[in-house]
Each structure stands twice: as structure tokens, then as C-alpha cells.
Amino acid sequence: MLAAVMRSVPTENLEVSDDITLRDVGPGDVKVKVTHSGVCHSDLSAMNGTIPQAPPAVLGHEGAGIVTDVGDGVTHVSPGDHVIIAFSPPCGTCAYCTGRGQPQLCMNGLIMMSMNPQFRQGDEVIGSMTGCGTFAEETIVPSIAAIKIDADVPLDVAALIGCGVTTGVGAALNTAKVTPGSSVVVIGAGGVGIAAIQGARIAGAAEIVAVDLHDGKLDRAKAFGATHGVTPDQLEDVKTEITGGEGFDFALECIGNPVTMRQAYDLIRRGGTACVVGVGRAEETFELSAFEMFFGEKTLVGSMYGGADVRTDFNRFLRLYKTGRLDLEGMISRRIKIGEVNDALHALGDADVVRQVIEFD
Ligand code: APR
Ligand code: ZN
DSSP states (O other): OOEEEEOSSSOSOOEEESOEEEOOOOTTEEEEEEEEEEEOHHHHHHHTTSSOOOSSEEOOOOEEEEEEEEOTTOOSOOTTOEEEEOSSOOOSSSTTTTTTOOGGGOHHHHHHHHHSOOEEETTEEEEEGGGTOOSBSEEEEEGGGEEEEOTTSOHHHHHHIIIIIHHHHHIIIIISOOOTTOEEEEEOOSHHHHHHHHHHHHHTOSEEEEEOSOHHHHHHHHHTTOSEEEOGGGHHHHHHHHHTTSOEEEEEEOSOOHHHHHHHHHHEEEEEEEEEOSOOOTTOOOOOOTTHHHHHOOEEEEOSGGGOOHHHHHHHHHHHHHTTSSOOGGGEEEEEOGGGHHHHHHTTTOTTOSEEEEEOO
8 A cells, every 4th residue: 555654864755655564453453544644744843853753654643534444352443433543542541541631641552552563565564653654545553542433524624633633722722721801822823823723712712813934824824713913023012912011811832943932931921821732852942030930920831632632522623613613624725645745744834734634545
């Protein structure tokens, strides 16, 4: 079958091969015919070494499809079911999944995702990004990663829930806990930022400021609920206009850059919440003074997978979609074939791109 393999790190391009195979389905496995996969900035981050991912690996971690086979012991899905693949699924039994109520931080699930690489090229074992490998026509994931959805949900839209939408909407609703009537600034209006803007809108924020380098992204952000769209140089003015200079109630950083993470902290008022959604490099840092943490009493919080419980949130977000409150179709700017995946990765910064979706035949 066709799949896009990352052969080395860093690399500019994936190798699209037509001779990738899958190992046999084992106990607890679910085989999925991937119908659609989103192209996320995190795929590019794996290629440039920002997100650690050992090659060789089939990339892609934002996908949906149809179950084609299940291993022994799998009861919650069967062939024909439609599923979204979760890249950090909850094991269901550890402290994070139970008492702590933070299943997005389950380590067992992450380990299970990478334990048994599913792809082969000849005799060579090929791994996959976070165990998903959705840049392939078919994949095998642990059953906890196959989240069943209603068959009437279009699978292109469903794919976006697998990463970007859950990450952004979840960050606003679950992690930052944006409140009705609040002021929100979202830095970075790509796929994740647009999802965060929609999350803030759903939460009832009064003002939602989108910040991006590209005017085109700002215009689009307004269509998803941003009340203001500014380039970074206009930020101080809009902060003064909306908050009298005090600062926003909430800031969501959706880029993964230490400079904009620090900017998020500076943009909020005393007592406000800055939520870091973007993923930066392990060796990059930003500074906080020893005094300002005390004096500002600001909350600085990271958000992993939108603080979501994928077992309930995937379908919760799909209900918002079905009732017209979450625009997912509008987020799909381009539909491509797997052979065009490198073009799509290089186009992530383009002004007219929110999400690009690979369609498999
Ligand atoms: N100031 C403002 N906007 C910026 C800046 C900056 N300094 N640098 C980049 N941007 C904008 C880009 O123009 C782009 O619109 O940030 C946006 C990032 O969007 P995408 O490339 O589509 O990335 P996305 O898939 O949304 O992911 C964003 O979230 O999940 C993580 O790993 C992911 O760190 C990445 C982040
Ligand atoms: Zn992603």
C-alpha cells in the first residue's frame, strides 16, 4: 500500500512508497482503513526534530477511517465501524485516567502506541508517528486509540478531531477554561489557532483577538469567530483598546515559539491565564522573573491534547459540529492525495491554508 515515510531527521521531504505493508493484527489491535488524514504542523515538527520521533516512521497522527479487522479481546468496535484515531489514548486504569481525571497525560497509552510498530517495507520494521501512521492507506492501532463515532459524520471532518480541533478547542474549553464575557487573545491562526478561536467563541468570550503574521489568516480567523485580527506589531494597540492596557483574561499560544509563549504571559492581566498549546523544542526556553510570578498571580499552563478525554470529547466536539456550532468543513482548505503530502507540508505557512486533508481512495 501507499504510505509516506520519514527516512531521517532532519529532513525536508517524506518518501512516498507503494510497497509498505502491515504486520498481522494481534490481540487488542484494531486495523483501520484510513480514509482521511489531516496534515498538521506537528508532522513538520517531527521532520525538523522539534518533536522527537525516531525514523523510519510513517508520519500522520490526525486521521479517521473504517475498521477493517480487530484482534482478540476487542469488543468496543467491529469491522465497518467508523473511528477517529487518538494519538495519546487513555489506558483507562492508571492514576491519570481515573482519580486524577487527566487522561490526556496517560503514559501507558503513549507507551502502548509505540510498543509494536505496525509497518514493514520488505523485512524492515517501520514505526509510526505516535503510533498512528495515518499517512498510510491502512494502519493498526491499539484498541484504546480507536474511538468510535457515528457513521453519519463525514470522515474528512472527523479526521480533524484527531489532533488539531481537539488540541485547540480543548485548550480553550478544558485547559484555559475560557469564561463567558471574557477577553481572549489567540497567537497563531493556523489549524490549531482557528480551533482555539472556535473554542473561545463556543465558551462565550466577548472579544477574541487573532494574531498572525499573515493578513490572509486574520481575515479567515474572523470567519471562525475572532472579533479582531491583528499582526504582532498591532498587539499593544488592540490590548489598550479592548482592555484599557490591563491585559486579556486569557491568552492561547498556538505556534510553539518561546518568544510568543512569553508574549502570551505578557498579554494577560494580573490573575489572567496564559495557555501554551504550541509545541516547541526541548532545548528552547523563555524566562520569567522571580518577582512577577508572585505579583502577577498569573496562571501559566501547558495544554496537552486539549486536556481532552478522547473517549467523550471526540463525540462532544462532533455534537457541536452537527448542531452548527463548530465549523469543521470550513477548516478544510485543500484536499490532496498522499503523493502531494510534501507540497502540503511545505504549504503549512501559506496564508490560505487552515487544514489540508489527504483523501485516500
Ligand atoms: N507571530 C504570530 N503568528 C505566527 C508567528 C509569530 N511570531 N509565527 C508563526 N505564526 C503563525 C503562522 O503564520 C501560522 O498561521 O502561526 C500559525 C501556525 O499555524 P500552522 O503552521 O497551521 O500550525 P498548527 O498545525 O496550527 O500547529 C500550531 O500547535 O499542535 C501544535 O505542534 C503544533 O506547535 C504547533 C502548533
Ligand atoms: Zn497534530
